[in-house]
Amino acid sequence: MKDIILKAENISKQYRLGQVGTGTLSHDLNRWWHQIRGKENPYLKIGETNDRSKKGSSDYVWALQDISFELKKGDVLAIIGKNGAGKSTLLKILSKVTGPTFGSIKSRGRIASLLEVGTGFNGEMTGRENIYLNGAILGMTKKEISSKIDEIIEFSGCERYIDTPVKRYSSGMTVRLAFAVAAFLEPEILVIDEVLAVGDAEFQKKAIGKMQDISKGEGRTVLFVSHNMAAVKSLCNRGIVLEHGKVVFEGEVDDCIDEYLKSGNTNAHKKWDINEQQPADFIRLLEAKVIDVDDRVTFNHLIVNDIKIEFTYEILKDNQMFTHGLNLFNTQGVHILSSHDKDSESLEKPLKIGVHKKTITLPGKILAEGTYSCSFAIMRYSPFVVELHEMEVVGFNILEIKSDKTMRGDYSGRFPGLIRPLLKWE
Template sequence: MSDTILKVENISKQYRLGLVGTGTISHDLNRWWYRVRGKEDPYLKIGEANDRSTKGTSDYVWALRDINFEVQRGEVLGIIGKNGAGKSTLLKILSKVTSPTTGKIKTKGRIASLLEVGTGFHGEMTGRENIYLNGAILGMTKKEIRSKIDEIIEFSGCERYIDTPVKRYSSGMTVRLAFAVAAFLEPEILVIDEVLAVGDAEFQKKAIGKMQDISRGEGRTVLFVSHNMAAVQNLCTRAIVLEHGKVVFEGDSNNSINFYLKSNTWKGINKHCLKKGVKNIIVEDIILNSANNQSKVITGQALIIKFILKKQMNKRYKNIRIDFKIDDVYGNRVSWFSSAINSQLTFDDFDDLGEMSFNFKKLSLVYGEYILSYVLIADNIEQENAQEYLRFEIAPGAYYKSPIEITPNHTSVLLDYNIDTNFKGLN
């Protein structure tokens, strides 16, 4: 018996921009006439890819085009892509909220969906009543729901408000209750679309833990859409990458994330970075130099990160401070540095250009790609705040005198240490 629980075959979805349906009686009649003669819809031959950043020439767009994939029982499949790539449309088709233009879906078992905050909830009904309503929609009997309701309420953290109408819930409370209902009423396939972004850190941790439990421990399947690459990496076993309504990559979660990040990110200086602040002083440039004044940054070698500062106003400034952080490409914080930590540091006023250098005798970051963000402060006033301003790569190098290769799978930050041994007197 095949262990495939979900099979998607040639799914496509076409929309007509700005209108409901085809928009004209002639188009509707034309489609009907082709259909009664057993011929293909003539409007399937027209339309453009769904690229939201460009102006098209056709009123028809393909939100999805020829999507094919299979999901195994107990698998957690990540679906990633930029805004407008077709992720939510795909999940709505899988959840039967909308129907595909072409193609078919084969499933084994019930599907529970968390597509938007409050989807499937009735605002006038209490939280408890909505649990029974959603359970009934999922095909559960009242007895089955009653046996799970205490666990659902406890997990959601909304016990005090469970007999209050849902319209009085905050968005965070609503998504907590919706997730608890979907997870505890035991659907064979759980579909989740970015709802974890609404919850707080505590809820996100509980939700990810619960999804791991139901997939690994209970053998149920999860389809997970998120822009949080760290969550996709930790939770998903496999992922597909959507772009303009098409699957452009499919593989394990790490390879899929790397493909997505490399195909959708800038290299070097991010010229489109939004810099906030008063900007009386700005960072004109950031220069990275490794050992022997080389531009290549290498693990275990010396590194200088030099900030070139430029005045925008002819004014004297004291207490110039730079804080910067380094994140990995998944958005996880790796390190943070500040010029204010060095109490011996003094600042002299400069006429036009000045510089501040951070010197690292032995770079302790493992090889890979990293992103630098900074804040520039002068006279206790934030001059610039630039997030994800510089993307740079660290090449492999020998941090330890060891034949063992240290990879990003082992760690992000390396530390110097010694090992003492004493085996005397041991049996």
């Protein structure tokens, strides 16, 4: 327990919808009446899940519900989820910008937060003055700040403007300086929201490298919110997935990324609406499905088994010469492979008007465990033209039996790499 540096227990946050001030006096009086009689706040028992896409019947919503987790010194926790899932609300509560409706947070040491561009900066003060201001807020002495100020300025890349008021900074310059202050003034816990997306590619690389140094080299704890799954994967060792204010998954960061991304539109079966507008006038996509070794439509497949992907389409016009293409992507958007049907009959002679099928077989023991999505293309040659290219048509999940000692030995973690072929060693 002595290694636990941050502990969140049953954190919940309720908000009231509507215009500020409308009807609040009656609600405040009702809360007060319950309080003096020693009863619970009546509005804690009402409220709906925070699903912003649906119209509800209650004026109260739960932005967060019963969030609990523990962090050890040196942990880097990813908090991932869709927009509106409650990520920023959770970070604001952990940073003590706002309080929870109920629940408790216990922490040891200083917490530095980078929640929005320029958080805690005074626009009328210079960059140098803001460094001292933020350091003082974090509890640093002037001597401690002065010993770090040259490193902060150099890292931020704002040396030429450091004695200029911050209100004249661009958003990128502001976030560079804000991150440098938060990272170099040595908080025990560093809380970072999506703000790094404001910076350019070079600064994002520097920032992620610095966070890795903070966590691994200096043993400090980082909480990181980002929609950039590559950054999350390279930086974090653990993660939680939020959905509508609730934790739906917690575990290793790779598993969290898979859980988050496979909760989107990817599934093993898709049917196109007959009235749906399609890109090419000579062909209509009808159906796509992922099939296992028992000819069932299945999302989950064992790593040793073949997988079939079947596309059904209808030819609408005579004399069409074309071929087919498949692209495969992992959850980070990495393009794993492309395959074109170079032996297609439709390259030699046109297919008849009517319904046709094409099936691609992905051999077992080649793809690494994880979640994948497929795109489907129709192309012409001489000259080469892509007539249609449908992204994320269907998807599937590769699983490995972790008790299989023949492939894994005693190793129970996740293997690195994009593919897992069983190569011959001599």
